[in-house]
Amino acid sequence: MFGKKLQTSIASVATLSLAACVSAPTVVPVAGDEDAFSRAELIEDFDAGLAFIKETHPDLSYSANLADLDAQAALVREKLADGATAREAWAQMALMNPLFADAHVGFRRPVAALEKYEEAGGALFPLPIVIGADGTLRAAASGPGVQQGDAILAINGVPADKTIAYFTPRMRGETPELGRLVMQLYFPVFYWVKNGGFEDYSVLLQKENGARATVRLADATAYAPTGDDFSYETLDDRVGYLQAKTFSIERLEEFRAFLEGAFAAIEADGVEDLIIDVRANGGGATDLSELLLFYLTDQPFSVISSVKARITEDNIQLVPVDGVEVGMALDLPLQQTVTPPADLANRFDGDVYVLTGKMSYSATIVFATTIQDYGLGQIAGEAPLGPANQTGQVQIFEMPNTGLEALAPLYIFRRPNADQSRARIIVDIPIADDPFDPSASVEALRARIKQ
DSSP: OOSSOOOOOOOOSOOTTOGGGSOOOOBOOOSSOOOOBOHHHHHHHHHHHHHHHHHHSSOGGGTSOHHHHHHHHHHHHHHOOTTBOHHHHHHHHGGGHHHHOOTTSEEOOOHHHHHHHHHTTOBOOOSOEEEOTTSOEEESSOBTTBOTTOEEEEETTEEHHHHHHHHGGGOOSSSHHHHHHHHHHTHHHHHHHHHOOBSSEEEEEEOTTSOEEEEEEOOGGGGOOOSOSEEEEEOGGGEEEEEEOOBOGGGHHHHHHHHHHHHHHHHHTTOOEEEEEOTTOOOBOHHHHHHHHHTTOSSOBOSOSEEEEEOOTTTGGGOOSTTOOTTOEEEEEOOOOBOOOTTOTTOOOSEEEEEEOTTOOTHHHHHHHHHHHTTSOEEEESOOSSOSSOEEEEEEEEOTTTOOEEEEEEEEEEOTTOOOSOOOOOOSEEOOOOTTOTHHHHHHHHHHHTO
């Protein structure tokens, strides 16, 4: 910040008598009983978390209606019940989340309680899923007894549509659709939050032919997704395909080494057109995306044009303005120019296509806007559901009694072209994504490139 590197973070089915069709699960006990909290303790935590969000965010009205937040907060306080566990308290506090209209802001799933459960040997629902726009739940992977696309009617006797309906008003995200996709991503955790944990999971499925089957999911590894977070291959017609599923700062050196090898292969194979797939990339740090940008241009660039910042003790000495105090929120021009290394080997000079999806988020959106605003390539696929101007550098506050966490960003970043709206990226080459066949979008784009 201000001369220092910034990071951006970030069933519609019949349910009658479903429980009778599902074999009874065995509950895994958590290590010790879950702690219960008094109503006073819960209200203290909730108010502390809400105050943290308001005092940390540089401008909460950027995405939220402040009057609506206050009205909802009053309702949440009424619902916080004496003797509730952390999981139960989260379920009430999380009713605030959609009103923040930003996946970087809100009350986070109960991470500490989850860690305690898993340390005691508890298992989470092992099957990756897709939640349709109509609320239907389907298997996203195949495994013993399960085919990709099978409809999931119930899990351990709990109708799937009831689980989806329960969490829909509790999801963080700019839009209800993004909230649904966040629920999809963390579905095993959310199922545990509401229903507790089990040694294994009995799932009532409806097959493509309409037949129903009950399958017991006991081996999590049998349904685990495959594939690396970073991968590269050269396709036909001298088209390169590079996939980056994360920009997590913990993966910086791994990503640096991956890019060195990938672009050496791109050079050796004579690649003319490069597809960069970030559909599954929820963000992380611009440190990683800048490494990728270095291979796409030799000219200086800045991933942002200005910033609105909450001033803290950590960044106040970096602010080039007199009279600044901790707690202020300031609008500041910020051309944080980065110059690619002149001697970088195997820099690519062909055509670049960044394949985005609805779940591309945070630092990934910043990467896409940099590509677009500097004319370094075209954006293809589906537009990310988050706005082009992202919030970032998310702070975490742990509540004193329950250990639940509140999230809020310190910054609002403006894209390089200086637009200050909350508009989404406009893709140059629209291509619909199929969650059951991600390769279809790649093939459609490859065909479009070579027309």
